[in-house]
Amino acid sequence: MIAVELRKLLTSRRTWVTIALIDALPVLVAVLLAVTGVGPRPGSGPAFLSAVLTDGTLYPLAALAMVVPLFLPVAVAVTAGEAVAGEGQAGTLRYMLIRPVGRTRLLVAKLVAVIVFALVAVVVVAVTAYVVGVTLLGQQDVTATTTTFSGTSLSTPELVLRTLMSLGYAMLCMLGVAAIALFLSTVVDTPLAAALGAIAILIASTLLLTLDAAEALQPWLLTRYWLAFTDLFRDPILWRDLVRGVGLQLLYVAVFLGAAWANFATKDVTR
Amino acid sequence: MIRTEGLTKRYGRVTAVDGVDLDVREGDVYGFLGANGSGKTTTVRMLLGLVLATSGTAEVLGRPMPRGRAEVLPQVGALVEGPGAYDGLSGRANLRLFDAMGPRGAAGGRRTRRARVEEALERVGLAGVDRRPVRAYSLGMRQRLGLASALLRAPRLLVLDEPTNGLDPQGIHEIRELLLELNRAGVTVFLSSHLLAEIEQMCTRVGVLDRGRLVLQEQLDVLQRPTGRTEVLTADPTRAAELLGGAVEHRAAAPGGGRLLVRTDDAAGLNRRLVEAGCRVLTLAPERRTLEDVVLAAARGSGDRPGFRTDDDGGPGAQRDGGDALAARRADEGAA
Numbered sequence: 054m055i056a057v058e059l060r061k062l063l064t065s066r067r068t069w070v071t072i073a074l075i076d077a078l079p080v081l082v083a084v085l086l087a088v089t090g091v092g093p094r095p096g097s098g099p100a101f102l103s104a105v106l107t108d109g110t111l112y113p114l115a116a117l118a119m120v121v122p123l124f125l126p127v128a129v130a131v132t133a134g135e136a137v138a139g140e141g142q143a144g145t146l147r148y149m150l151i152r153p154v155g156r157t158r159l160l161v162a163k164l165v166a167v168i169v170f171a172l173v174a175v176v177v178v179a180v181t182a183y184v185v186g187v188t189l190l191g192q193q194d195v196t197a198t199t200t201t202f203s204g205t206s207l208s209t210p211e212l213v214l215r216t217l218m219s220l221g222y223a224m225l226c227m228l229g230v231a232a233i234a235l236f237l238s239t240v241v242d243t244p245l246a247a248a249l250g251a252i253a254i255l256i257a258s259t260l261l262l263t264l265d266a267a268e269a270l271q272p273w274l275l276t277r278y279w280l281a282f283t284d285l286f287r288d289p290i291l292w293r294d295l296v297r298g299v300g301l302q303l304l305y306v307a308v309f310l311g312a313a314w315a316n317f318a319t320k321d322v323t324r
Numbered sequence: 325m326i327r328t329e330g331l332t333k334r335y336g337r338v339t340a341v342d343g344v345d346l347d348v349r350e351g352d353v354y355g356f357l358g359a360n361g362s363g364k365t366t367t368v369r370m371l372l373g374l375v376l377a378t379s380g381t382a383e384v385l386g387r388p389m390p391r392g393r394a395e396v397l398p399q400v401g402a403l404v405e406g407p408g409a410y411d412g413l414s415g416r417a418n419l420r421l422f423d424a425m426g427p428r429g430a431a432g433g434r435r436t437r438r439a440r441v442e443e444a445l446e447r448v449g450l451a452g453v454d455r456r457p458v459r460a461y462s463l464g465m466r467q468r469l470g471l472a473s474a475l476l477r478a479p480r481l482l483v484l485d486e487p488t489n490g491l492d493p494q495g496i497h498e499i500r501e502l503l504l505e506l507n508r509a510g511v512t513v514f515l516s517s518h519l520l521a522e523i524e525q526m527c528t529r530v531g532v533l534d535r536g537r538l539v540l541q542e543q544l545d546v547l548q549r550p551t552g553r554t555e556v557l558t559a560d561p562t563r564a565a566e567l568l569g570g571a572v573e574h575r576a577a578a579p580g581g582g583r584l585l586v587r588t589d590d591a592a593g594l595n596r597r598l599v600e601a602g603c604r605v606l607t608l609a610p611e612r613r614t615l616e617d618v619v620l621a622a623a624r625g626s627g628d629r630p631g632f633r634t635d636d637d638g639g640p641g642a643q644r645d646g647g648d649a650l651a652a653r654r655a656d657e658g659a660a
Contacts (some may be wrong), residue, residue, distance in 0.1 A: 144406060144407070145410060147404050147405075147408065148404075148408050148473065149422075150372075150374060151373070151397050151402050151404070152397065152398075152422060152425045152427075153393050153398065319376065321374070321375040322375065323369065323375060
């Protein structure tokens, strides 16, 4: 069943159009930076962006910091919101279930497909950003080392490891969004409603983070620790927010997947 | 093959299916009749484990549903409330995908998939279908594709909800022949429909659902047995009625004279008596109940028309009214 879902995902034109659109933003930013040579002042603008003018190999991280807050979660919400409600709307859900595909198996396969979608999107963004960064923004001498936020230097293997860790962290954050959208997808009848519901939660969380009065809620907000992956580039690594972020995302995933399963396993499929 | 006891489904305060006891036997072509909104589709969905019953039990192929769905459903082919397919893929790609979703087993191997798909397409008359996406299919082609999907794993039981919906007369004929052929090969067919003619032409056994209740379940030939009355159309109805006296059970006006229903077991003798008395007989034939008569007598309401009643005293006049109501009901469905 997982193979079927992956085939559906990867042969769908929409998947690739979405990924291309996500990818377009960092490419555009790189072109602008290369043409104008004007970067944001250090400490302002998206993370890492001020550093990439001197070293294009850092650009994948800058690109990630650009797409993680909004582009990627919206795409993930749309894909995961499609999962059950979309099949229902197409009239294919009932035919899957009487094939028969077990309901739990169906949910798991859908979740795996969403994760693969996010993974492909992140990898495509990272790879294009690397290529674009190196060709447009240039590369420092390979023997030279990259500087962390803390001012110390980082060897290339260390940099690669930390980049991979931040990719993994971003994936986990997307999993939280996917779980929420998947749950909503088992509740509502249209994929649009499920995706918009998840996006609404995302926006509400972002909004509350800027509000001092909501301080008590903030440690529990979905997006609270999303950009904590930048802490991986401090020396020593600042683990506090990262660990909390992982714990919080796992909590979201457990709660919403549990709810999705509990709802879908006994749901009357009338579409 | 299908046996339910007290199968009931309530949605809040509405009882969609109310204590239905179905009994479908091996080799049957079972016609499941009922007006729109009478609970046919909900019943079918419960049989397939899509909707969970509020109370009562359902057994399909000797196993309880929905608990036994993993064993039961691979042997069942179904079409529920219209076909469903991935619009962007071709019919062939759709069937391959659906086949890949099913359990592997002996009947579902990957190597034989292509052959299975081609055979299913051929059976429903889509063998020559090209690479066009399903989006571009006509309603009839979609219906055929849905049927092909039901036939993929050579099922022992076919559960079909209005399978000829959207087909032209030629298509309806082809599908009917296909289903009868499958039935001769040992497949039990459970056919849900509101088209009486379709059921009458194919089924060996019928069940009639009326506002959630099963009001009738019987062999079709039992239902259509001669009634022991003879229908006489005559140009001299008054004279004939006087002559026959108490044997006339019903009398009504008809074009060219009158229509009498006469209780007799000797139609030839009746004819001679009438002719010898100088009554001009236009038609003389044993009365047979049509399925429509049976259904309208059994089912008095229409689920999607609250408060609707047929005023049925069992006589032909009332049946004519019922016929009109049925025609109106069909027109409604066409509009919907």
